Amino acid sequence: MDHTKSHRSPKFGNSGSIPIDKKYQEDPEGSIDVLADLEATLDEVAKANPRIENEDSQSPRNNTDLKSILEASLAINSSLVLDDVLQIVMTRAVEFMQAERGLIMLLDENEELQIRSAYNLCKEEMMEENFRISSSITSEVASTGKSVYTSDALSDERFAQQRSVVELHLRSIMCVPLKVKGKVIGVIYLDNSSETRMFLKSDLFLFELYGQMVSNALHNAELYQSLLNMHQYNEKVIETSPFGTIVIDSEGYITTINSGALEIFDFNKDNLNRLNEEERRSCFVDQLIESEQAQWQHMINSAITSQEEFSDSRYFHNTGYLEKVLSIKIVPISNLPNGGDGVIIAVEDITEKVLMEKYVILSEKLVAKGEM
Secondary structure, three states: OOHHHHOOOOOOOOOOOOOOOHHHHOOHHHHHHHHHHHHHHHHHHHHHOHHHOOOOOOOHHHHHHHHHHHHHHHHHOOOOOHHHHHHHHHHHHHHHOOOOEEEEEEEOOOOOEEEEEEEEOOOOEOOHHHOOOOHHHHHHHHHHOOOEEEOOOOOOOOOOOOHHHHHOOOOEEEEEEEEEOOEEEEEEEEEEOOOOOOOOHHHHHHHHHHHHHHHHHHHHHHHHHHHHHHHHHHHHHHHHOOOEEEEEEOOOEEEEEOHHHHHHHOOOHHHOOOOOOHHHOOEOHHHOOHHHHHHHHHHHHHHHHHOOOEEEEEEEEEOOOOEEEEEEEEEEEOOOOOOOOEEEEEEEEOHHHHHHHHHHHHHHHHHHOOOO
16 A cells, blocks of 8 residues: 555644755755655555544544454453453453553552553563553542543653653553443553554544443443352352251242252262252152151242242152151242242251250159159
């Protein structure tokens, strides 16, 4: 492509023409050399930044941008694991924005920015100690909630005196806030040190769109992590409970059972399938001996149909070779994790307690008769 015909001519000054030094006016050949050098520089910049060539919204470049955004959106929403999302976010951002380096920082519980993921143009993950940036830029974006953009930080009076900008020879910088429901949760940052690989104003708009999608993806990942933590916490509470706990769905299949229930009902954990796959689920009633099944089915159905708690403070349960006395509560529950309704069965083995009560009663009777 002939860049000299396609890119827009730069304008300097009020007249829109390029001023030529007086000595070059007197030396036409020198003037041609200067213009040729400038032309070559502009061609190099245009080659590294194809968006300069055509800003028409229907141009192939803009279509490519939209396609990149769509692909990035699909990628960052392909996982709900926060660390995975963070990695995808940065590799995609560095790739389609053609940045040399990029990082994402999230606010911690003390409202301090912490680097969570950093990558370079080679899609290599970078360690925090190897990623020096202008902290004032990221802090400004986090505090104001407004994006920061510069196409040449070394000549921008806002950043030219900053040590990190000078030492790292940073040229183009973009940093946009990550917001959820209007609240800043972090920032995403990109930079380039090359003169020819500069960001354009149109890149900032694209990057802000990407930032909003990233915010939503991170929010979803954090919600998922919170639910997962709560689920794991509840499982630990159930597992360590001294009482037996069983959750069954409306069809009678076991979705959760703790070690206390396994012991009370004398179920073999290795033979009991608790997976959610339809063909491998275990029906609770089917695990009981035949003489117990009808009574348990009646109690479960009573709780489900009435949507009220069913309880029996002394249920005599036969395991097949041992009779136990159980205290039972069956409580209806809605919206199980795998969908639908069901019941929670809480059981306590009170066999020893009942035997002790009988022993005390017998002792009192013997004392009354004077036999003790």
